Amino acid sequence: MDSIWMENIKLPEFPELKSDKKTDILIIGGGITGILCAHFLKERGAGYMLAEGRTICSGTTGNTTAKITAQHSLIYDKILKSRGVETAAMYLHANLSAVEKYAELCLGQEGGGSGPGIHCDFERKTSYVYSMGSLSKLEKEADALAKIGFYSELTDRSELPFPIAGALSFNNQAQFNPLKFLAAISKDLNIYEHTFIKEFIQNEKGENEAVTHKGRKIKFKKVIFAAHFPIDNKHGLYFLKLYQHRSYVIALENAPKIHGMYVDEDRKGMSFRSYKDMLLIGGGSHRTGKKGGDWQELRDFARRYYPDSREHAFWSTQDCMSLDGVPYIGPYSENMPGCYVASGYNKWGMTSSMIAAMVLSDMVTERENPYAAVFDPARSMWKPQLFINGFEAVKNLLTPTARRCPHMGCALKWNVTEHTWDCPCHGSRFDQRGTVLDNPASGNLKKPPQK
Ligand SMILES: Cc1cc2nc3c(=O)[nH]c(=O)nc-3n(C[C@H](O)[C@H](O)[C@H](O)COP(=O)(O)OP(=O)(O)OC[C@H]3O[C@@H](n4cnc5c(N)ncnc54)[C@H](O)[C@@H]3O)c2cc1C
Structure with a gap:
């Protein structure tokens, strides 16, 4: 049940925390969010350490499908209606700049960066949201995008093996192998694995300490909760603001290669991308704890549309869903000064984690970030x-x-x-x-x- 990213990959290994420690910024969680936060803090020369309860990338990140796109199904019309043109435009620009940040890191000078680049099968791709029902939702999304100054093309052609009403495209997005990327970027970071944060206390001097499952204490000034679901229940109401949604993936060999990255506008629909000579199909989704189509739906689909294909791998994972489709990135709660959170990526965690790392590394080092207000976790909950x-x-x-x-x-x-x-x-x-x-x-x- 391992994802294809786990095949033939040697992730760096890090020690377990065996003594008490002191750090300026503690990052909890070694998925893509925590690792990118650590990367930016290291670049800035800030004092940080990352505590991962198991091993890095062992959560949702190791099981993603790794499409790097600012096209998060149909989101722009929704944000525009609920929060206005300016916020919708900021959401778009934050996500486009996240795509470009990956290009800089992965392609080096060729992608506009200064480093040597990272070999992680990064490829520029066009992303598509397709609809099997009607065009009207896609047209509304295209109109919303036009209002914020972004050109997206509506087409009735696709590489998918079934008829669609239409598809809306974003050019110049990307896909990669997430674990090759994270293996490279994490290798020199200050990370402790098998270091599970169990509770938070204030010591006799009133200083904040995180306590690990083995009773080690980490004294910190600021903390970033990058543990997927925020782990402190007492503040922020995240147990009401989030739920989790599970999806299933199969990787097929001997299926036709597709060039774009596709997702159905219907949340119960499927997603498609290729990786080398494999076709990845995602779907069968449901709220965790409920029933859904799971792998059977994907296998029935593969048998019908790709009868000559062979299943190479299958896996599943889940992501945190916010109330309004926009992630929660920023201060954890007004009652927890110095605590920050990143969660609720709605299955669009590649760009969202990059935004989280850019916004939170600014916040913890006392810099302004232009996108902070868009993702503020304290925004209205009435949804x-x-x-x-x-x-x-x-x-x-x-x-x-x-x-x-x-x-x-x-x-x-x-x-x-x-x-x-x-x-x-x-x-x-x-x-x-x-x-x-x-x-x-x-x-x-x-x-x-x-x-
Ligand atoms: C099927 C599927 C496909 C997806 N495909 C895409 C895609 O194509 N494009 C896209 O943009 N997004 C996609 N996503 C979403 C994306 O994969 C996730 O949003 C992202 O990987 C989440 O990363 P994370 O770092 O926040 O969480 P995780 O990767 O889950 O990392 C959290 C880490 O915190 C650790 N942890 C938890 N509690 C503690 C604790 N108390 N102490 C210490 N450590 C702790 C865990 O062990 C874990 O390693 C997909 C999601 C799903 C479900």
Whole structure:
């Protein structure tokens, strides 16, 4: 069940924290967000250390499909209507500048950067959002983009093997192998692996300390929560502002190569990109803890449309979804000075993590960032998804069962496909023996539940 990125890759290894430490900036989580934050802080000469509970890239990052694009399905019309032209334009520019930052890092001088570049199969690509139903949503998105000064082309042609109503394209986006990129960029960073942050305390001098699962203490001035789901429940209401959505991926050999990167505007639809001689198809998605199409949907599709193909690999993962489709990047809560967060990437974490690293490395080093207001986690929560999240929480808290999630006590659901216990409220997951697989739960189940 490993992703193709894990094949033939030697990620750098880092020591476990074995003694108490002191740092200016503590980064929690060694996925793409934490690693990019560490990279920028190192470049600035800031004092930092990164604590990763398992090994780097062992979370969602190791299982992504790694399309680097500012086209996040249909988002611009939505932002324009809810927050105005200026915010929609800032969202676009933040994401386009993230794409260019990857080009600089990956291509070196050829991509406008100054370094030597990174061999990570970075390729410029056109991204497309397609619709199988009607053109109207795509036309509205194209209009919204035109209002913020961005040209996107509407076409009825595609490389996909089924008829579409149309597709909206963004030129000059990109794709890469995320683990080749992160292996290169992380190798000289100050990282501790197998160092799981369990709690936060104030010592007798009133200084902040993070405590690891083995009781080591890390004294810090500022902290960046890059642990995928924010791990402090007491502030920021992230348990209401986020839920998790799971998706499945298969990699096919002997399927026709496609040149673009495609995603269905319907969240239940599929996504496509190629990597070398493989075609990656994503889909089967559902809220974690609920039922969905999983790999079966993808395999049925492959059998129908690519009958000569062979399945090379299959995997799955999940991402945090915000209430309004825009990530939460910035101060954790007004009650937690010096604490910052990056989460809620809505399955668009390649550019979002780059933005998070640019914004948060500015914030922790006391610099202004032009995009900060767009992603401010303190923005209004009054969105329909808030009520859905609240309803799910109440329903699952009241469900009578002994199988409960240690995070907030919701009833766990058995995932027949993956043989795991999943929480529909916030997306924590556990294997059959009760070992935690995905946060926000921070520990194992006391005893393995019976089916
Ligand atoms: C199927 C799928 C396909 C996707 N494809 C794309 C795509 O094509 N393009 C795109 O832009 N985005 C995509 N995404 C989204 C993207 O992959 C994610 O948003 C991104 O990888 C999240 O990175 P992260 O660093 O925030 O989290 P993670 O990679 O999950 O990293 C968090 C890390 O924190 C560690 N951690 C957790 N708790 C603690 C703790 N208490 N102490 C220490 N460490 C801790 C974990 O072990 C983990 O390593 C996709 C998502 C899915 C689900």
